[in-house]
Amino acid sequence: MKNTIIYPGTFDPITYGHIDIIHRAANIFEKVIIGIIESPLKTNFWFSIGERREMVELAIKDFKNVRVQTFNGLLVDFAKSLGVNLVVRGLRAITDFEYEFQMALTNKKLEDEIETIFMMTNEKYSYLSSSVVKEISKFGGDISQFVPEFVADRVFKKLQK
Numbered sequence: 001m002k003n004t005i006i007y008p009g010t011f012d013p014i015t016y017g018h019i020d021i022i023h024r025a026a027n028i029f030e031k032v033i034i035g036i037i038e039s040p041l042k043t044n045f046w047f048s049i050g051e052r053r054e055m056v057e058l059a060i061k062d063f064k065n066v067r068v069q070t071f072n073g074l075l076v077d078f079a080k081s082l083g084v085n086l087v088v089r090g091l092r093a094i095t096d097f098e099y100e101f102q103m104a105l106t107n108k109k110l111e112d113e114i115e116t117i118f119m120m121t122n123e124k125y126s127y128l129s130s131s132v133v134k135e136i137s138k139f140g141g142d143i144s145q146f147v148p149e150f151v152a153d154r155v156f157k158k159l160q161k
């Protein structure tokens, strides 16, 4: 499927930075599949896969050509199972570049058909990450400018537990 692209990530939780990439990808490609990685080596998730999926689904409810799927294991295998060979990732800073460069080349080694496309962050969100949202909320800061309200509510509920 040439006009379909996968946007993979952990989305723990989804932020306006992710939503911006989704919005821009959805304007270019016929279909965007958000692939939420269930359990990579990173294990200190705040939100379960079900919670992360629910928030992503709420965030994309107005996008007609975007859907969500969760996956385990290698991105290249997930992409193959869908018959898709395009992947989009966001780049915020030079620090992202090194990791993304390594991932893109590794995926290409594993599966030559896979192409990774990068989108520059929107300058409004260049500092924004799920970790920043979690850090700020832990210290009682206002996260309403970083995530939709339904995400902020869930972050605060998590903190109360």
Ligand code: ADP
Residues within 6 Å of the ligand: 008, 009, 010, 011, 012, 015, 016, 017, 018, 021, 088, 089, 090, 091, 092, 096, 120, 121, 122, 125, 126, 127, 128, 129, 130
């Ligand atoms: P991962 O844990 O796989 O990096 P994330 O959910 O943190 O997954 O991010 C998914 C993708 O979204 C990554 O390519 C990341 O660089 C990108 N991304 C995250 N925040 C932003 C942002 N503020 N602007 C642009 N891209 C972003």
